[in-house]
Amino acid sequence: MNLPPRDAARDAAPDATPGARTSRGEESRQKIVDAALALFREKGYEDTTMRAVAERAGVALGNAYYYFQSKEHLLQAYYARSHEAHLERVKPILARERTLEGRLKGLLTAKIEGEEPYHRFAGLLFKSAADPESPLNPFSPESSATRQAATALFGEVLAGAKLRLPQDLKARLPQLLWLFEMSVILFWIHDRSPGRARTHALIEHATSLVVRLISLASNPFLAPLRKKALRLLDAISVAGP
Amino acid sequence: MNLPPRDAARDAAPDATPGARTSRGEESRQKIVDAALALFREKGYEDTTMRAVAERAGVALGNAYYYFQSKEHLLQAYYARSHEAHLERVKPILARERTLEGRLKGLLTAKIEGEEPYHRFAGLLFKSAADPESPLNPFSPESSATRQAATALFGEVLAGAKLRLPQDLKARLPQLLWLFEMSVILFWIHDRSPGRARTHALIEHATSLVVRLISLASNPFLAPLRKKALRLLDAISVAGP
DNA sequence: CCCTCCAGTTGAACACGTTCAACTAGCCCC
DNA sequence: GGGGCTAGTTGAACGTGTTCAACTGGAGGG
Numbered sequence: 001m002n003l004p005p006r007d008a009a010r011d012a013a014p015d016a017t018p019g020a021r022t023s024r025g026e027e028s029r030q031k032i033v034d035a036a037l038a039l040f041r042e043k044g045y046e047d048t049t050m051r052a053v054a055e056r057a058g059v060a061l062g063n064a065y066y067y068f069q070s071k072e073h074l075l076q077a078y079y080a081r082s083h084e085a086h087l088e089r090v091k092p093i094l095a096r097e098r099t100l101e102g103r104l105k106g107l108l109t110a111k112i113e114g115e116e117p118y119h120r121f122a123g124l125l126f127k128s129a130a131d132p133e134s135p136l137n138p139f140s141p142e143s144s145a146t147r148q149a150a151t152a153l154f155g156e157v158l159a160g161a162k163l164r165l166p167q168d169l170k171a172r173l174p175q176l177l178w179l180f181e182m183s184v185i186l187f188w189i190h191d192r193s194p195g196r197a198r199t200h201a202l203i204e205h206a207t208s209l210v211v212r213l214i215s216l217a218s219n220p221f222l223a224p225l226r227k228k229a230l231r232l233l234d235a236i237s238v239a240g241p
Numbered sequence: 242m243n244l245p246p247r248d249a250a251r252d253a254a255p256d257a258t259p260g261a262r263t264s265r266g267e268e269s270r271q272k273i274v275d276a277a278l279a280l281f282r283e284k285g286y287e288d289t290t291m292r293a294v295a296e297r298a299g300v301a302l303g304n305a306y307y308y309f310q311s312k313e314h315l316l317q318a319y320y321a322r323s324h325e326a327h328l329e330r331v332k333p334i335l336a337r338e339r340t341l342e343g344r345l346k347g348l349l350t351a352k353i354e355g356e357e358p359y360h361r362f363a364g365l366l367f368k369s370a371a372d373p374e375s376p377l378n379p380f381s382p383e384s385s386a387t388r389q390a391a392t393a394l395f396g397e398v399l400a401g402a403k404l405r406l407p408q409d410l411k412a413r414l415p416q417l418l419w420l421f422e423m424s425v426i427l428f429w430i431h432d433r434s435p436g437r438a439r440t441h442a443l444i445e446h447a448t449s450l451v452v453r454l455i456s457l458a459s460n461p462f463l464a465p466l467r468k469k470a471l472r473l474l475d476a477i478s479v480a481g482p
Numbered sequence: 483c484c485c486t487c488c489a490g491t492t493g494a495a496c497a498c499g500t501t502c503a504a505c506t507a508g509c510c511c512c
Numbered sequence: 513g514g515g516g517c518t519a520g521t522t523g524a525a526c527g528t529g530t531t532c533a534a535c536t537g538g539a540g541g542g
Contacts, residue, residue, distance in 0.1 A: 123371065123372050123373050123374065124372070126371040126372075127368050127369075127371045127372045128368075130364070130367040130368050130371040130427075131364055131365075131367070131368050132364045132430055132431050133364065137431075139431050186371065187477070189371065189373055190373045190378075190380055192373075198477050201476045201477055202473075202476075202477050205469075205472065205473040205476055205477075206473055208469075209466075209469055209470055209473055212466060212469070213466075216466070225450075225453060225454075225457070228446075228449075228450055228453070229450055231446065232443075232446040232447055232450055235442050235443075235446055236428070236439055236442055236443050236446075
């Protein structure tokens with residue numbers, strides 16, 4: 001899932017919560033984030049109260065709301081952290097794998113394994129992300145920067161693979177692969193099988209299927225169908241209205 | 242695609258809210274549902290309070306919780322009712338349209354037009370869809386009746402269309418079409434264009450594309466790829482009775 | 483006729499997320 | 513040094529969803 005980085009979200013929102021302008025302020029903000037993430041991990045999101053966060057951070061209840069519009073917004077801090085970790089994990093994989101299939105599988109596997117410790121509240125993140133009203137929602141204008149960053153990563157996945165693609169498809173594929181990743185994550189969130197065996201099976205089979213579909217779509221014989229599909233994407237602009 | 246099953250332990254909802262056992266009770270339950278749906282439509286979900294629901298229903302606050310475990314559970318009543326209304330709207334369409342494309346387009350258009358009054362809070366459906374803990378989640382056991390009804394409807398859509406399909410594909414297609422419908426609804430939820438023009442465009446283009454993909458998948462020439470895709474579904478599906 | 487029983491009903495009470503008017507502390511300008 | 517100015521801070525107060533112990537009404541048995 002791809003949520004906007006903290007700073008971008010704050011700058012885009014009209015009534016955004018202020019960033020700290022003071023070293024004292026920055027310290028408070030940090031203490032609040034640290035307290036929140038620790039409590040989320042210890043007790044889960046629902047059982048963590050804002051009062052408990054404020055108490056552990058050593059600030060007043062209202063102070064947390066000076067830096068974070070809502071409890072939900074505290075999750076953004078977690079997301080920012082986890083996305084950076086994901087980039088780090090993916091870097092060596094992309095350096096090693098040279099086939100599209102290997103690169104995709106590596107990326108997706110790294111994603112779900114990196115998120116594994118947070119499986120129980122990753123669902124909550126996705127929940128906010130699916131709400132059209134929420135600024136955390138990946139289809140929102142506020143998130144466009146992050147969305148582009150995420151699709152750019154898939155652009156890199158494609159660029160490093162030995163692959164010949166029609167130009168029109170190549171332009172749209174990163175967005176489509178991002179949607180694929182989102183689907184895998186949605187599946188993973190619901191997956192309760194031991195070791196997330198089902199999600200691993202999904203990645204294994206679906207990735208290889210996706211790669212075959214891509215090469216099928218590249219077949220000149222099927223160009224009309226491909227054009228039709230791409231026209232659909234143009235008409236609705238894949239990221240959503 | 243099927244999502245993984247939930248824990249059997251939780252499935253056995255031990256403290257399920259009782260159905261009414263009395264005519265007086267049935268009346269109360271009905272008044273509460275009516276009040277809730279009216280208020281949801283008038284003010285949206287968030288701005289509807291349980292106190293307002295109880296007041297309009299003419300019962301005490303606590304009484305609503307005798308029949309519904311939570312505010313969220315009131316939404317299930319909406320889903321059930323909306324599906325019934327959908328069936329009524331779809332009936333004449335399926336009686337008239339004889340091509341798969343016409344039947345699908347008719348069904349999807351009826352869906353989003355029927356849901357239009359509830360657009361502003363329909364986003365909650367997907368919030369719940371993303372939350373594995375929620376009983377409203379369409380993949381949950383509590384929703385299995387609705388889910389099966391929905392896939393059964395797509396079975397009817399297929400049965401009434403003049404179409405030759407490989408048997409293996411035919412068996413899985415209703416589920417796949419249901420996922421297609423869910424995707425359209427997800428798009429619609431985020432659609433803020435006037436008259437939902439974008440969603441109508443999506444239905445127009447995507448349906449015709451889906452129909453072509455189905456006939457492509459039926460091509461004996463592509464049987465290996467089709468088998469591979471169906472094996473994927475088998476691998477991640479629940480082994481049902 | 484009264485007693486028992488229990489589905490149904492009640493609203494006060496609770497804990498929570500969130501808001502807000504008032505306060506504090508450090509910095510800058512005169 | 514004093515007088516603002518404002519980022520930062522405070523906790524009481526509000527409205528919410530939810531819980532619960534107490535109550536009610538009417539059906540059925542004696």
